Amino acid sequence: MGIDRITPGTAAVILDSTKEQVLLHLRDDKPMWSLPGGPPDFGESFADAMIREANEETGYQIKINRLIGVYSNADFWIFDYPDGNRAHAFAAAFECAVTGGELKANMKDSLAVKWFPVADLPDNIMPMHPKVINDCISGKSGVIF
Numbered sequence: 001m002g003i004d005r006i007t008p009g010t011a012a013v014i015l016d017s018t019k020e021q022v023l024l025h026l027r028d029d030k031p032m033w034s035l036p037g038g039p040p041d042f043g044e045s046f047a048d049a050m051i052r053e054a055n056e057e058t059g060y061q062i063k064i065n066r067l068i069g070v071y072s073n074a075d076f077w078i079f080d081y082p083d084g085n086r087a088h089a090f091a092a093a094f095e096c097a098v099t100g101g102e103l104k105a106n107m108k109d110s111l112a113v114k115w116f117p118v119a120d121l122p123d124n125i126m127p128m129h130p131k132v133i134n135d136c137i138s139g140k141s142g143v144i145f
Contacts, residue, residue: 002084010050011037011071011093011129013136014062015118022118022133023098024125025057025110029081033116033125035132037091038109046092054096058113059104068093068136069143076128076145093132093143 012035014023024033036057040049047064054062071077072090080086105113116122118137121130135143 002081002086004086004088007039007087007089008046009037009039009089009091010046010053011035011091011132012050012054012062012096013068013093013133014054014058014060014096014098015136016115019137020118021115022121023058023060024114024116024122024129025105026112026114027126028107028109028111030079030126031111031124033114033122033129035093035126035129037093047094050092050094050096055101056106056108057110058101059106060098060101062096063099065095065097066141068095068132068141069145071128071132071143071145073128073145076131079126091132093136095136 025036027034036054038053070092077089103113
């Protein structure tokens with residue numbers, strides 16, 4: 001039997017300049033495409049965690065343009081890990097832009113990093129992330145879901 005835990009986290013919707021492509025990474029702990037992001041370290045703000053996590057997972061430096069919303073709906077944000085543990089994530093999602101760096105998977109957190117057309121997301125994307133991407137593209141702010 002695994003451990004159930006509550007996990008605060010971040011999610012970055014990193015769009016290209018046309019806002020037609022979104023950057024996703026293939027997670028190492030669960031073979032699914034995902035928005036970059038993760039939990040803050042102790043004493044770290046959500047914004048600082050988002051910038052750090054995006055760099056670790058994609059190789060890019062980013063800037064945060066705006067807060068899209070806070071997501072925690074149990075129908076979408078509880079997921080199982082292969083080791084039997086379960087997590088209920090509470091994620092602050094941000095619209096972000098690339099400011100520097102080089103696209104590369106670090107093989108610790110990301111097995112691959114790739115730009116996908118917003119209109120043609122991969123089938124094996126984390127189930128909660130299409131809503132976050134759509135909320136971002138439609139210009140929503142202050143979403144609580």
